[in-house]
Amino acid sequence: MSNFLILFGNTTLLSKLEFESLYPGLNLKQLDEHLFLFAAENAVAEKMMDILGGTVKLYEVVKEFSNQISDKELIEEIVAFLLNQSNEPYFSLTQIGKGQRSISNADIKDLIKENGKKARYFSSNPSESALLSHKSRATELLTFNTMQEGKLLLASIKGVQDIDDWTNRDRNKPYADRKKGMLPPKVARMMINIALGVWQQKKSGKPMLYDPFCGTGTVLLEAGMRDLAVHGSDIDQKAVFGSRDNMEWFKQEYGRDITSKIFYMDASHINPEEFTSKIDLLVTEPFLGKQTPHDGELANVFKGLEKMYLGSFKSFTSILNDGAVIAIVFPRVQLSKRTYSLEGLIDKLKAKGYNLLVDPVLYAREGARVARQICLFSYSRQTNNT
Numbered sequence: 237m238s239n240f241l242i243l244f245g246n247t248t249l250l251s252k253l254e255f256e257s258l259y260p261g262l263n264l265k266q267l268d269e270h271l272f273l274f275a276a277e278n279a280v281a282e283k284m285m286d287i288l289g290g291t292v293k294l295y296e297v298v299k300e301f302s303n304q305i306s307d308k309e310l311i312e313e314i315v316a317f318l319l320n321q322s323n324e325p326y327f328s329l330t331q332i333g334k335g336q337r338s339i340s341n342a343d344i345k346d347l348i349k350e351n352g353k354k355a356r357y358f359s360s361n362p363s364e365s366a367l368l369s370h371k372s373r374a375t376e377l378l379t380f381n382t383m384q385e386g387k388l389l390l391a392s393i394k395g396v397q398d399i400d401d402w403t404n405r406d407r408n409k410p411y412a413d414r415k416k417g418m419l420p421p422k423v424a425r426m427m428i429n430i431a432l433g434v435w436q437q438k439k440s441g442k443p444m445l446y447d448p449f450c451g452t453g454t455v456l457l458e459a460g461m462r463d464l465a466v467h468g469s470d471i472d473q474k475a476v477f478g479s480r481d482n483m484e485w486f487k488q489e490y491g492r493d494i495t496s497k498i499f500y501m502d503a504s505h506i507n508p509e510e511f512t513s514k515i516d517l518l519v520t521e522p523f524l525g526k527q528t529p530h531d532g533e534l535a536n537v538f539k540g541l542e543k544m545y546l547g548s549f550k551s552f553t554s555i556l557n558d559g560a561v562i563a564i565v566f567p568r569v570q571l572s573k574r575t576y577s578l579e580g581l582i583d584k585l586k587a588k589g590y591n592l593l594v595d596p597v598l599y600a601r602e603g604a605r606v607a608r609q610i611c612l613f614s615y616s617r618q619t620n621n622t
């Protein structure tokens with residue numbers, strides 16, 4: 237077991253839910269706005285960066301000192317650690333949180349030089365997912381003062397989000413439809429992981445995932461990254477063909493052999509015959525209404541959406557396995573005096589067998605009029621009294 241520091245992206249609540257769903261045995265302790273501590277086996281931590289969508293960086297705690305340590309001693313410790321790693325360190329130190337006097341990369345470099353060795357450093361902004369330590373063999377160090385416990389933690393980078401790879405799936409797939417709005421791949425991955433993690437806590441085996449509003453297939457591709465078999469459908473034939481093209485591109489690009497079936501279907505009138513098996517994970521971003529609705533039309537827009545969502549949830553029951561988990565986006569518009577959302581549906585859905593598992597988590601892009609609420613339900617046949 238080792239201690240690790242994990243730096244979540246801006247979607248901290250969603251990132252945390254993703255982590256906790258996939259690793260229910262690992263206790264997260266919040267240290268700073270985006271920084272958390274946990275203990276885990278190395279083999280588990282090593283795989284995390286390839287799995288998680290909402291994590292920017294992962295560090296391993298390599299040393300713990302009293303937080304009364306002098307700057308000079310701390311620099312000596314850091315230099316000893318770096319020289320142990322490499323004869324010519326390429327490094328960066330980030331200090332997160334309160335109660336630390338600033339230590340410069342230059343001070344560390346000077347002491348390395350005094351030891352007769354060469355060193356280079358780079359400046360690292362922890363909230364940016366710097367690629368440096370991913371691409372080069374750079375050592376990114378982090379210090380954190382735990383304050384009450386009187387400890388200063390020194391941690392070294394273990395993994396960084398592979399931004400190029402995320403961008404590849406976001407930008408380079410053959411079919412895109414930005415007018416309809418596309419789910420960011422990282423959000424799709426978090427939704428999949430949350431649903432998958434919750435499902436795995438009760439069930440075993442290989443679940444089947446379905447996105448009934450697949451659009452360009454973002455959810456399907458991210459599910460492919462998790463080696464899940466998928467069904468996808470859309471009411472727009474262009475989206476059906478486009479998602480198929482994207483899936484074929486994905487299989488080639490990533491050399492993955494994923495079972496996929498993508499077809500035309502109105503989500504509120506599902507035909508179970510199209511499905512090769514029942515569904516365990518339903519992960520989707522339905523039509524959210526216009527991207528920039530006027531204030532005056534919002535009441536009607538939300539009425540229409542409520543009808544479509546309810547119809548779709550009713551129709552899902554014909555293809556869901558008992559114990560299926562649903563991660564779905566609800567639209568939300570906040571005006572100065574009024575909020576429009578579909579939260580009113582939650583009670584109605586309960587009568588149909590859908591139980592809300594956690595409070596909806598808000599995901600809002602800066603400047604976007606329609607925000608997304610990520611809602612998580614479990615489906616139980618017994619409580620479906622229709």
Ligand SMILES: C[S@@+](CC[C@H](N)C(=O)[O-])C[C@H]1O[C@@H](n2cnc3c(N)ncnc32)[C@H](O)[C@@H]1O
Nearest residue numbers: 418419449451452454470471472502503522523
């Ligand atoms: C917001 S887009 C989904 C985007 C998708 N998550 C992506 O990243 O590309 C919503 C999709 O729902 C589809 N849609 C709208 N009403 C539908 C219905 N009743 N049944 C099935 N699909 C529908 C639209 O054609 C559109 O492709």
